[in-house]
Amino acid sequence: MTDAAGKPHLSRAHLLDLLRQMLRIRRFEEKCAELYTKEKIRGFLHLYIGEEAIAAGVMRCLTPTDAVVATYREHGHAIARGIPMQPVMAEMYGKQEGCSHGRGGSMHIFDAKTRFYGGNAIVGGGLPLAVGLALADRMQRRSNVTACFFGEGAVAEGAFHESLNLADLWQLPVLFVCENNLYAMGTALARSESETDIHRKAESYRVPAEVVDGMDPVAVEAAASRAVAAVRAGNGPRFLECRTYRFRAHSMFDPELYREKAEVEQWRKRDPIPHLIGWMREAGALHDPDLAALEAEVAAEIEAAIAFAEQSSWEPIEDLTRDVYAPVQP
Amino acid sequence: MIAETRDGGFTETTYREAVRTAIREALLSDDRVFLMGEDVGRYGGCYAVTKGLLAEFGPERIRDTPLSEGAFVGAGIGAALGGMRPIVEVMTVNFSLLALDQIVNNAATIRHMSGGQFAVPVVIRMATGAGRQLAAQHSHTLEGWYAHVPGLKVVAPATIEDARGMLSAALADPNPVIIFEHVLLYAVAGKLPAVPAPISLTGAAVRREGHDITLITYGGSLPKTLAAADSLASEGISAEVIDLRCLRPLDTATIVRSVSRTRRAVIIDEGWRSGSLSAEVAARLMEDAFWELDAPIGRVCSEEVPIPYPRHLEEAALPQAAKIVSAAHVALGR
């Protein structure tokens, strides 16, 4: 998919695939918002709308045996990683046919087949796990990469600093992907960090870092491709600061008192999906029927996921205490 | 390297050496096992448990970590997720507080949150307890906090045999296991069979049989409790001593069986009295042995004070054999 210089070879199929992933994520998240207002999804719901380019771009660079650690805003990552929408939606509903058996919900998507290690509700909590997963691959002589996604809020936590330090000290195969959307819940980056250039923090731990336009899936993929190659070659961890923006609130119950509508509108103009569509149209790589077909395909997939979730079943209360410990061997 | 003398089929050893032997055997028998923690390699271990292991096994398998409890405990969890069998050494329970998020929010929960897809077979060893005048920040007994959390297994080897055998049982267990080694036990000497039998990770043990009262304890308080039992014996009071061994899950059946016979119990716990593990044990006895009791259940715990530095105050703060004997007298009404 990429040429020798690491720039993606932009075939039509490739671009369509990027667009498809972003659309799948976008429509899925929009539908989740609707389902939440109808109380089908409960608890907390954190939407990835606006940030799709990052998951879409990075996941293309990973192999099936690589590992992924993400945050509570992970539906997009899960879908782009290849977890089928049906068990993801069922998980959002809390049904036992969900990928985490309904036990985790929106913030705890896990999937063994795709080495997707959650879904973590503690900001920064996944970084040490990613370091450990990478350590395990290294010690077992496997050439896997562990991609660790986190928001810029995580860089305030001690776990970030400890993990970056340890990963570089031991030269572990971790790709740290910081999705800098400028707000940790309601706290603007400038109000919580003395150094707001996130990539410089990584560099202070000697981890090579790159700043990427997180609204451009092609740029994200290119940078990720370079970084993953370096990590896989055994050159230690790499860091991508992807600058992005979430168009919606931190979670559903957020009146967004901390940012101006005008700012949101400005960023909406850089929405990765219309941008890619526009670019592809100009290049003659996308026509109206293609887009309609794509939307129809995505809509059908989502409808099927909802139908699956609606038809799925509630776990019996008698099974309440299962999966706390390993089942006892007879 | 290991100071042992052989005497027929037995080895003269210490608790510390028993732990080291257990780690060494684990490293030899399973490539997936590795040890990491602060000063476990070059320094030889804060309590000299891991002395010599770096030279024998190399830096890949004996890993000195930076002072980053959150990161290296979390990395241990991640490595276990990734197929290894890490032994994470946290220098003491006092520092484990820095890793509490990883232990409680990741190790304990990942199996459940993932619907059973992932296991976290990590073993975390910690030194614990007081008695060396190390003052308030270095003298905690927090086994009860960890024993509170579903998803974790918590054990407290109090004998050399358990120090030797619980580690391999813990490594074989697919659940996260936390092993508490009381600082005052490391130097305890004793005999072990040269080839010890495998032991169970769970289940309480009757360390001394008796019929007048049951003394229930764990970890570093076992020697004091046995001393108290000796003292009581000289007064004609026959005390049964139970070592809980495993704090989560608790072996309720064994303690209920004992107290149903003796009808009296005193629980000895080096944690502070309020909300300690002893309260849990007492509640279980109340629930399951209420009708058998002839006296209220007694508790001997640490006094409600951060552990002080001067020796006489530290002694006064901690459980002692005399306090255990007195509590037994109260329960017996004589």
Add this chain to the structure above:
Amino acid sequence: MGEFVMPSLGADMEAGILVEWLKRPGETVTRGDIVAVVETDKGAIEVEIFEDAIIDRLLVDVGTKVPVGTPLASLRTIGQAGAVGPVAAAPPGAAAPKEQATPLPPPSATIVRPAARPAGMPAAGDATRPYASPAARRIALERGVDLSGVIGSGPGGAVISIDVEKAAGATKPRAAERGPDLAAMRRAIGAAMARSKREIPHYYLSRVIDLTKATAWLESANAPRAPAERLLLQVLTLRAVALALRSRSGFNGFHTATGFRPSERIHIGTAVAIRGGGLVAPAIHDVDRLTLDELMGRLRDLVARVRAGTLRSSELTDPTVTVSSLGERGADALFGIIYPPQVAIFGFGAPALRPWVVGSAIEPRTIMTASLAADHRVTDGHAGSLLLADLDRLLQQPAQL
């Protein structure tokens, strides 16, 4: 026709206040349009609609607080009769999610009761050591009850306090509804009196009380009353005893193996004669909290039930002190025998008109001898004297009783 309902916007949102409509009836809206503003605890949140439709009618006024799920507006499908404005292209496959196919999860907790035990089964535990609560054991020790014969009504058939109290209150176990057999009761009382004389070191005090004021007050209080409602002197003396006991300790309670246990409540065992001879002293409960009328009512009721033989056994075991009054045809003074495990008994002799020193003159006054027999292990003459003095004082102010 569809509906636009109050959405759930958060984990703990139960209701929201509609603060602004941003669309009007007749307007066409597209999926994603903001149609209203809702005020929640966290602040005002813009609310979007998830379908293409025409707003038909607004159902909720601005400023109204409604629960999540309440219809806020009715909607018309685009293309339906009456639609105006541009028709938006429906996105392919956009349909409302199917209504819930599986029912809601079952409730997580139901109230459970333990299985009923057949009545009359022996207590759990073994024959030599039945299951009995600590409280039951203590009472058994105090009242001299053999636990192995007691039928338990506690969990699993364990013996609990009330079972022991019942056993202590009667010489043989009876069915719960009927009162105790009076003849058997008298035998038991006789045995108790004998034991009392053997074991309790009694001391005796008496005091002659001027009841003139009390009897005068009683006359005027009774004047407007029908005979059935008149108050007897006995209620004045009972009340005075109760009030006096409130402030002197050592006379209201029980003597146990571990010493005197004062009672917070004052249940006066009131001696009533049994037809055919003998006395019982069942409790009137909480005499210090009763009005005179209430007390009179209880007294009447008690006497009636003694005559009918329908006392409750708890009434015999509940008294914390006893009062015995001889009434108008009785002797001048009465010195009682303490009912164990109580520690005192009051006796009131017959009131009589006698010459009395008032100031420096001699006048005829109604006087009565009040006595106190008390347990010398708990109190002594000094305390007893003070108690009798209190009693006197109280009876001088009958209106305050």
